[in-house]
Amino acid sequence: MTLQSLQDSFVRVLIDRGYEKMTIREVVAVAGVGIGTFYDYMPNLRSLAASAINKRCTESAAVLSSTMIDHEGLSIELTVEQLLKALVKEGFGxxxxxxxxxxxxxxxSSAAGLKKIHDLYVQIWSHAIRHSTFDIDEDKLISVSRMAHAISYGWYSHDLLFYIDDPRHTRSIDEIAQGIIGIIKLTVSPELNRYQNTLLGSSVVKVLD
Known part of the structure; x- marks a missing residue:
């Protein structure tokens, strides 16, 4: 409970003061604990920051996972729409x-820490796509899920960082959903695979020539 209190207090001070200006004393004051207690859990402020970020991302992922479990069996269009709406609710809330x-x-955050969170969100997309009515081979599921996460995370994070006051962000869900759905369908399309193989074959011939 004390670690959670420190993590939550860190976020509160971060919002009010910014990372560059905040101090450990401010965090422990908000948490209602002493400096010594802080060092029982964390070696420094940077470690607490990484811990707080990991906690918040993990909590958000749990909410998204629960949401998608409740929406299993939908079409791929509705599945993508529901997941994007859940992302918006988490972030813009x-x-x-x-x-x-x-x-x-x-x-x-360390590279390992970032990858852990990345993999967690890819798994959410993978579960959502697998349990939709869309038929996809397992060997293509991970690559498709990675692309879906890359697109949604880029849109989601950029809107938060740069367009938070732009009322159009709520209307961009449909556009992002169409892009993700299009990529999912193209990736598993036999026609696309044949086209890619044709291009690859042409390239090989040119190299041999």
């Missing part, structure tokens, strides 16, 4: 918090 965490994420 607490825009100041998520914007602050996104700005800080690359500064304090």
């Amino acid at each position: 607490n825009p100041k918090e998520w914007t602050a965490l996104l700005m800080l994420e690359r500064q304090v």
Whole structure:
């Protein structure tokens, strides 16, 4: 409970003060614990920052996973729409918090920590697509899920960082959904695979010539 209190207090101070200005003393004051207690859990402020980001991302992923379990068996169109709406609800429901965490994420999180969160969200997309009515081979599911996450994360994070005051962000869900659905369908399209193989064959012939 004390670690959670420190993590939550860190986020509160981060929003009010910014990472560059905040101090450990401010965090423990908000948490209602002493400096010594802080060092029982964390070696420094940077470690607490990474821990708080990981906690928030993991909590968000759990909410998204639960949402998609409740929407299994939908068409791929409705599945993508529901997942994007859940992302918007999570992020834009607490825009100041998520914007602050996104700005800080690359500064304090390790490559391993970032990949862990990345893989978690890819798994959410993978589960959602697998349990939709869309027929997809397992060997293509991960690559499709990675692309879906890359597109949705780019849109989601950029809207939070740069377009939070732009009322059009709510209307961009349909556009992003269409893009993700199009890529999912193209990736598993036999016609596309034949086209790619044709291009590859032509390239090989040119090299041999």
